[in-house]
Amino acid sequence: xxxxxxxxxxxxxxxxxxxxxxxxxxxxxxxxxxxxxxxxxxxxxxxxxxxxxxxxxxxxxxxxxxxxxxxxxxxxxxxxxxxxxxxxxxxxxxxxxxxxxxxxxxxxxxxxxxxxxxxxxxxxxxxxxxxxxxxxxxxxxxxxxxxxxxxxxxxxxxxxxxxxxxxxxxxxxxxxxxxxxxxxxxxxxxxxxxxxxxxxxxxxxxxxxxxxxxxxxxxxxxxxxxxxxxxxxxxxxxxxxxxxxxxxxxxxxxxxxxxxxxxxxxxxxxxxxxxxxxxxxxxxxxxxxxxxxxxxxxxxxxxxxxxxxxxxxxxxxxxxx
Amino acid sequence: xxxxxxxxxxxxxxxxxxxxxxxxxxxxxxxxxxxxxxxxxxxxxxxxxxxxxxxxxxxxxxxxxxxxxxxxxxxxxxxxxxxxxxxxxxxxxxxxxxxxxxxxxxxxxxxxxxxxxxxxxxxxxxxxxxxxxxxxxxxxxxxxxxxxxxxxxxxxxxxxxxxxxxxxxxxxxxxxxxxxxxxxxxxxxxxxxxxxxxxxxxxxxxxxxxxxxxxxxxxxxxxxxxxxxxxxxxxxxxxxxxxxxxxxxxxxxxxxxxxxxxxxxxxxxxxxxxxxxxxxxxxxxxxxxx
Amino acid sequence: xxxxxxxxxxxxxxxxxxxxxxxxxxxxxxxxxxxxxxxxxxxxxxxxxxxxxxxxxxxxxxxxxxxxxxxxxxxxxxxxxxxxxxxxxxxxxxxxxxxxxxxxxxxxxxxxxxxxxxxxxxxxxxxxxxxxxxxxxxxxxxxxxxxxxxxxxxxxxxxxxxxxxxxxxxxxxxxxxxxxxxxxxxxxxxxxxxxxxxxxxxxxxxxxxxxxxxxxxxxxxxxxxxxxxxxxxxxxxxxxxxxxxxxxxxxxxxxxxxxxxxxxxxxxxxxxxxxxxxxxxxxxxxxxxx
Numbered sequence: 001x002x003x004x005x006x007x008x009x010x011x012x013x014x015x016x017x018x019x020x021x022x023x024x025x026x027x028x029x030x031x032x033x034x035x036x037x038x039x040x041x042x043x044x045x046x047x048x049x050x051x052x053x054x055x056x057x058x059x060x061x062x063x064x065x066x067x068x069x070x071x072x073x074x075x076x077x078x079x080x081x082x083x084x085x086x087x088x089x090x091x092x093x094x095x096x097x098x099x100x101x102x103x104x105x106x107x108x109x110x111x112x113x114x115x116x117x118x119x120x121x122x123x124x125x126x127x128x129x130x131x132x133x134x135x136x137x138x139x140x141x142x143x144x145x146x147x148x149x150x151x152x153x154x155x156x157x158x159x160x161x162x163x164x165x166x167x168x169x170x171x172x173x174x175x176x177x178x179x180x181x182x183x184x185x186x187x188x189x190x191x192x193x194x195x196x197x198x199x200x201x202x203x204x205x206x207x208x209x210x211x212x213x214x215x216x217x218x219x220x221x222x223x224x225x226x227x228x229x230x231x232x233x234x235x236x237x238x239x240x241x242x243x244x245x246x247x248x249x250x251x252x253x254x255x256x257x258x259x260x261x262x263x264x265x266x267x268x269x270x271x272x273x274x275x276x277x278x279x280x281x282x283x284x285x286x287x288x289x290x291x292x293x294x295x296x297x298x299x300x301x302x303x304x305x306x307x308x309x310x311x312x313x314x315x316x317x318x319x320x321x
Numbered sequence: 322x323x324x325x326x327x328x329x330x331x332x333x334x335x336x337x338x339x340x341x342x343x344x345x346x347x348x349x350x351x352x353x354x355x356x357x358x359x360x361x362x363x364x365x366x367x368x369x370x371x372x373x374x375x376x377x378x379x380x381x382x383x384x385x386x387x388x389x390x391x392x393x394x395x396x397x398x399x400x401x402x403x404x405x406x407x408x409x410x411x412x413x414x415x416x417x418x419x420x421x422x423x424x425x426x427x428x429x430x431x432x433x434x435x436x437x438x439x440x441x442x443x444x445x446x447x448x449x450x451x452x453x454x455x456x457x458x459x460x461x462x463x464x465x466x467x468x469x470x471x472x473x474x475x476x477x478x479x480x481x482x483x484x485x486x487x488x489x490x491x492x493x494x495x496x497x498x499x500x501x502x503x504x505x506x507x508x509x510x511x512x513x514x515x516x517x518x519x520x521x522x523x524x525x526x527x528x529x530x531x532x533x534x535x536x537x538x539x540x541x542x543x544x545x546x547x548x549x550x551x552x553x554x555x556x557x558x559x560x561x562x563x564x565x566x567x568x569x570x571x572x573x574x575x576x577x578x579x580x581x582x583x584x585x586x587x588x589x590x591x592x593x594x595x596x597x598x599x600x601x602x603x604x605x606x607x608x609x610x611x
Numbered sequence: 612x613x614x615x616x617x618x619x620x621x622x623x624x625x626x627x628x629x630x631x632x633x634x635x636x637x638x639x640x641x642x643x644x645x646x647x648x649x650x651x652x653x654x655x656x657x658x659x660x661x662x663x664x665x666x667x668x669x670x671x672x673x674x675x676x677x678x679x680x681x682x683x684x685x686x687x688x689x690x691x692x693x694x695x696x697x698x699x700x701x702x703x704x705x706x707x708x709x710x711x712x713x714x715x716x717x718x719x720x721x722x723x724x725x726x727x728x729x730x731x732x733x734x735x736x737x738x739x740x741x742x743x744x745x746x747x748x749x750x751x752x753x754x755x756x757x758x759x760x761x762x763x764x765x766x767x768x769x770x771x772x773x774x775x776x777x778x779x780x781x782x783x784x785x786x787x788x789x790x791x792x793x794x795x796x797x798x799x800x801x802x803x804x805x806x807x808x809x810x811x812x813x814x815x816x817x818x819x820x821x822x823x824x825x826x827x828x829x830x831x832x833x834x835x836x837x838x839x840x841x842x843x844x845x846x847x848x849x850x851x852x853x854x855x856x857x858x859x860x861x862x863x864x865x866x867x868x869x870x871x872x873x874x875x876x877x878x879x880x881x882x883x884x885x886x887x888x889x890x891x892x893x894x895x896x897x898x899x900x901x
């Protein structure tokens with residue numbers, strides 16, 4: 001008996017070590033990636049993948065931990081993107097620090113939007129929830145389209161300046177690559193802390209059984225709204241970064257389809273795992289690029305892929321039963 | 322002007338009601354979110370367009386043609402995207418069905434192209450003047466047809482054995498299967514009915530606006546959600562009320578507030594309803610039992 | 612740790628004591644829960660009808676009655692998961708009397724009431740340890756921001772809670788499953804885990820809903836021992852629903868009998884067993900099944 005126990009413990013240790021080895025290897029690859037590839041296009045694809053990782057991992061808090069399907073993530077990204085850009089370009093003084101303040105403000109405003117949407121949405125769940133979130137995303141888009149004096153409507157905001165730190169300006173694609181990477185890593189660390197704290201356990205308890213969670217002293221609405229606002233905060237940060245990277249923002253960047261794509265990334269990799277969302281984001285981004293020559297068939301293939309995946313790997317590619 | 326807007330809202334609202342009934346029936350009986358509903362609706366419109374513009378059918382014949390095709394579509398869609406996942410989690414169902422609707426939308430795009438198709442405009446005269454009032458034959462036809470379909474639906478759901486089985490399953494799936502209801506067949510029947518409703522609505526809206534495009538699906542299915550939430554999910558008479566309400570809100574909102582926000586009204590209304598009357602305008606809501 | 616030994620010791624003590632008469636004089640220990648004229652209606656249905664009773668500290672009281680007698684509803688009312696229609700529920704909390712009807716379900720752990728459910732509701736996709744940690748949820752003090760920044764104060768708190776949870780698991784003989792997913796436990800251990808999770812809230816009143824459901828006689832007797840042990844060890848008041856008469860008689864000090872929402876008898880097992888109304892209620896049920 002003891003021997004069996006010891007053996008399983010040893011195995012677990014090995015497992016853990018292997019996991020850290022994998023993480024280390026991935027980090028090492030990520031650190032040198034822009035210098036290993038010659039093409040600027042590949043760095044651009046990596047940047048997109050990193051951006052999608054940020055927003056997919058942030059969605060994982062709601063979709064994975066809390067187990068609520070949100071179809072409005074693009075709305076929160078849009079709030080962050082527009083807030084950051086407008087504050088930086090038109091409101092705050094012309095200084096390198098303005099962008100970073102604006103970015104934080106964009107995240108906070110997105111978080112506030114999360115609370116505002118979350119309170120009514122969280123009193124209900126399931127089907128209602130995902131329609132409300134989708135509705136929110138669409139309302140945001142309509143506001144962006146129609147509030148022309150601020151957002152410039154469908155034409156969008158162009159020539160968004162690049163961020164800088166002191167005299168260093170993020171101009172090249174590989175500059176952004178490191179910016180995205182650092183922010184993604186910081187976010188993953190923060191979210192992992194949360195996941196393995198009483199807050200993360202409260203989220204998962206709610207996902208598993210709301211009634212029992214409540215009986216264990218978990219305030220349902222509070223923890224749901226908390227999840228929603230933290231998730232939106234990071235989505236907003238992702239949006240702020242996206243605007244400055246693309247130098248361009250328009251409502252068409254934030255269609256309902258975009259929200260759904262991000263959700264698919266999370267579920268594709270496996271929800272509630274963090275690394276699942278990460279994997280899904282990279283896979284989907286890569287897929288989108290590979291299929292670019294077959295633009296006509298791209299969405300068709302993605303649709304078929306989604307169906308096949310749900311038949312064969314319902315918990316996502318990395319998910320465990 | 323105001324009367325005209327109300328009439329417009331009524332016409333559209335009636336069709337919304339049909340779309341939402343199709344959506345909500347599937348939710349009630351299959352217990353699954355019917356995301357592909359909007360795509361089937363679009364498909365129905367394209368079938369009708371093909372019948373009129375390519376095969377030279379008259380409009381009533383095209384309508385029937387579209388219904389017939391939608392039966393086939395219903396069978397295929399239910400058996401590929403819905404039936405295999407009947408035991409899966411809600412997340413899985415949503416993703417699979419959403420994938421399916423992407424497939425359908427893109428098939429439509431590949432077959433009929435990205436350029437919107439216009440219905441021949443001489444099928445039914447736009448306006449007929451009766452004294453001072455202008456009167457639209459097309460609106461009259463749609464309203465009448467909607468009423469007929471609602472009546473047939475009522476008889477089907479409340480006066481036939483199949484309808485009884487549908488309602489029984491919606492109330493309690495386990496008990497219903499114990500009562501000897503063949504659930505697999507009933508699911509298929511319900512789905513076909515829902516597909517026919519979608520195709521009928523698609524055809525009517527296509528003929529009404531005279532223009533259709535491949536990407537109508539998403540906004541349609543969103544409206545079906547909203548309407549069914551207004552009426553309480555799974556509630557047929559609620560869907561009728563919800564459809565009419567949404568039709569009026571959109572029509573009047575677009576006329577008197579702003580056309581830019583036309584599609585957003587639906588959501589604003591829905592969120593208000595969910596906050597104030599989370600059970601829908603007519604619906605009932607029960608909390609999970611311990 | 613020698614806690615395994617401790618359990619062993621208690622077990623032998625317990626075995627000695629089971630043959631002794633086990634009724635405690637009610638006046639000896641202070642009042643813990645006072646229920647007066649508790650009435651719960653669902654629409655027109657009266658699920659619980661003017662039920663009054665008292666629980667004292669360190670008591671073990673059984674709540675029995677035929678199916679549909681309102682036992683679980685009464686439990687739900689005590690744990691604030693169902694609102695009272697009439698009557699009062701007063702709990703003697705750490706700082707004086709508390710009106711339970713003014714609290715919400717999530718306040719219960721804070722004042723010292725914890726419960727289990729009839730159809731085991733553990734968090735299946737969490738580990739055993741995490742399940743127990745959730746029980747300690749309400750005692751965490753550090754805010755979210757402290758966690759996100761990885762501050763030492765939070766890590767300290769987490770370490771302390773984890774140590775406590777491990778200690779509890781060890782005490783209850785679940786320690787070696789600590790890192791297994793909860794759903795992988797066999798049924799009997801899942802019951803135990805649910806009780807362990809409730810114990811982790813450090814309750815003074817533990818409500819256990821039909822622990823013997825789905826268990827054979829052997830498992831049931833083991834569970835009785837288990838519950839007796841923890842009651843002694845943690846100085847708990849246990850209020851326990853049971854459907855199985857013979858089982859509840861074996862260890863309750865006092866028994867309350869509900870039938871059709873009304874309290875029909877209360878007393879020691881021997882008294883209750885002889886009560887004509889109880890015999891009638893149970894006879895009636897037996898006949899229903901026959």
